[in-house]
Amino acid sequence: MRIGAKELIVVGDRILVLPDEGEVRTKVGLLLPPGVKEKEDVRGGRVVAVGPGIQLPAPQDDTEPWKELQRTARYMPMQVELGDYALFFRKAAIEISFEEKRYLIVPYAALLVLMRGGEVPDQLPDTL
Numbered sequence: 001m002r003i004g005a006k007e008l009i010v011v012g013d014r015i016l017v018l019p020d021e022g023e024v025r026t027k028v029g030l031l032l033p034p035g036v037k038e039k040e041d042v043r044g045g046r047v048v049a050v051g052p053g054i055q056l057p058a059p060q061d062d063t064e065p066w067k068e069l070q071r072t073a074r075y076m077p078m079q080v081e082l083g084d085y086a087l088f089f090r091k092a093a094i095e096i097s098f099e100e101k102r103y104l105i106v107p108y109a110a111l112l113v114l115m116r117g118g119e120v121p122d123q124l125p126d127t128l
Helices: none
Strands: 013-021 042-050 054-056 074-076 085-089 094-098 101-107 113-114
Touching: 013 085, 042 101
Parallel strands: none
Antiparallel strands: 013 042, 013 101, 042 085, 054 074, 085 113, 094 101
16 A cells, blocks of 8 residues: 555555544434443454465475475465445554554454445345
């Protein structure tokens, strides 16, 4: 992800998320104290950058020891795409600031659900 002259590169099996700020009021208009959102175990946000994936070990070829081994890294791709809305464990995320914006770095293992396409619904449907 490039902002101005600086570039932020996500490595490994991590994703960069622009977090939701969350509601500060309930539906009836009551103000929520800051600690209420921090008690939730799950957070959500929009995926803005994705790492290359989980690195795979180099293949071992003992049958031809004179042959030059493959030195390029190989990765198992992730299901995450740019623009997805991700729900993840709040405790696994690490908060950073880049060019005066707050982002979260989330490991792939902490992802719970990805929502893709269209607008993100306010609530889940009654029947799944």
